[in-house]
Amino acid sequence: MQSLSIILPAKNEAEGLQRTLPALRQAWPQAEIIVVDDGSTDATAAIAAHHGAQVVGNPYSMGNGAAIKRGARAAGGDILVFMDADGQHSAQHIAALLAKLEEGYDMVVGARDRSGQANLHRGLANGLYNRLASHMTGHRIDDLTSGFRAVRAKRFREFLHLLPNGFSYPTTSTMAFFRSAYPVAYVPIPVAKRIGNGSHIRPLKDGIRFLLIIFKIATLYSPLKLFAPIAAAFFLTGLGYYGYTFATMHRLTNMSTLLFSAAVIIFLIGLISEQITNLTYRRDN
Numbered sequence: 001m002q003s004l005s006i007i008l009p010a011k012n013e014a015e016g017l018q019r020t021l022p023a024l025r026q027a028w029p030q031a032e033i034i035v036v037d038d039g040s041t042d043a044t045a046a047i048a049a050h051h052g053a054q055v056v057g058n059p060y061s062m063g064n065g066a067a068i069k070r071g072a073r074a075a076g077g078d079i080l081v082f083m084d085a086d087g088q089h090s091a092q093h094i095a096a097l098l099a100k101l102e103e104g105y106d107m108v109v110g111a112r113d114r115s116g117q118a119n120l121h122r123g124l125a126n127g128l129y130n131r132l133a134s135h136m137t138g139h140r141i142d143d144l145t146s147g148f149r150a151v152r153a154k155r156f157r158e159f160l161h162l163l164p165n166g167f168s169y170p171t172t173s174t175m176a177f178f179r180s181a182y183p184v185a186y187v188p189i190p191v192a193k194r195i196g197n198g199s200h201i202r203p204l205k206d207g208i209r210f211l212l213i214i215f216k217i218a219t220l221y222s223p224l225k226l227f228a229p230i231a232a233a234f235f236l237t238g239l240g241y242y243g244y245t246f247a248t249m250h251r252l253t254n255m256s257t258l259l260f261s262a263a264v265i266i267f268l269i270g271l272i273s274e275q276i277t278n279l280t281y282r283r284d285n
Contacts, residue, residue, distance in 0.1 A: 004031040005077030005153070006094070009067030010085035011038040014047050019087050021051035027091040032077050035085065036067040044085075063166035064147075072156060081150045089148045093189045097150035106155045106182035109174065110148035110189040129211070133171070136218045136225055137178040142186040145170050155182050167209060179221045179277075219273055227270025235263035 006024060010017060017035065024033055035048035039061035048055045056074050058067065072080060081097065083089040093110060100108040126145055134141045145168050159176040163169045177184050218226045238259025245253045 002078035003076065004028065004079050004081065004098075005034060005075035006031050006081045006083065007034045007036065007068065007071035007075060008053075008083055008085040009036045009038060009064050009071065010040065010044050010048070011061060011064075011067075012040045012042045012044060013085040014040070014043040016084075016086040017044060017047045017051070020083075020085055020089075020091070021048065021053055023091040025052060028094065031081075032075060034071050034074055036071045036074075038062060038064070038067045063164075065163045065167065065169040065172075066165040068169045069160050069163055069165075072153070072160060075153065078153055079150060080153045080156055083148050088191045088193070089189075090192065093148070093187075094150070096187050096189070097148075100185050100187050101150050101152070103185070104183065105185040107149060107151045107174070107177050107184045109143060109146050109170075109184065109186050111143035111186040112146055112191050113188060129171070132211075133175060136221055137175055138222075139178050139184070141174065142188075144168075144174060148189065149173075151177075175218075175221050219277070221277070223273035223277055224270045227266055227273065231263045231267035231270065234259050234266060238263060 006028065008017075008020070021033065021035075024031070033053040035044070035053045035055050037045040037048065037055055037057045039058045045055050045057055054074070056070050058070070062070075068082060071082075079098065079101065081094055083094075089110065097108045097110060126143070129144045130141050133144045147170055149170065151173075155177070156173065158180070159173055162176055163172050174184060215226065238256045241259065242252060242256040245251060245256060
């Protein structure tokens with residue numbers, strides 16, 4: 001039987017851990033429970049230790065992704081379950097993730113419905129991220145940013161070097177799994193209202209950061225899907241402008257030449273990036 005490690009990144013989540021940890025211990029008495037205290041200024045570490053969790057402490061706040069990486073390195077289980085420490089995720093729903101994992105998947109994500117989104121803007125933004133990432137990967141992604149997931153430890157540790165220290169480790173790990181042909185599944189789950197402090201996510205700043213992460217990972221996943229449309233846009237713009245100038249002035253302008261050159265350069269950059277990507281994900285036997 002495969003061993004289980006449950007990892008909870010926590011920053012000032014003392015109140016949430018008071019409810020989350022007893023429920024976890026009751027539902028999964030044999031599991032290794034790790035709380036990564038990300039530089040908390042409250043009693044997060046003390047409460048985690050009181051409830052029998054292994055505490056991995058950061059001397060200062062390093063970010064959610066850094067906490068995930070430290071927890072994954074410290075875990076001894078064959079299966080890793082990541083969940084929030086603020087009470088949004090239920091210990092009872094872990095069973096659904098593990099059952100799906102046993103069907104042959106390497107990662108199973110708890111997908112939130114609309115009621116699980118913090119607000120309307122977050123829901124719309126997450127919908128945009130899901131559609132964009134689905135286009136990049138060629139696979140349907142139901143919830144790109146959900147932090148509630150079960151993974152095979154060996155597979156997950158292959159991508160620790162790709163994970164950002166801040167938000168969003170779910171984005172990076174999901175797209176990396178798809179890129180490496182590790183099967184990913186989604187299980188719908190309800191999400192409770194968080195306990196304690198408000199969300200650490202800043203909608204505007206972190207929304208832009210999420211988009212940048214998607215494009216960054218897209219260059220690692222399938223760069224031509226990103227560069228080819230941009231190159232085509234430059235080429236068609238140059239072609240259209242050339243048609244206009246030829247019809248009105250009977251000549252090829254410098255602007256048209258510049259647009260054609262930019263299209264070729266962008267396409268070649270995408271082609272080189274595609275080759276680098278293949279080397280990045282090449283696995284030696």
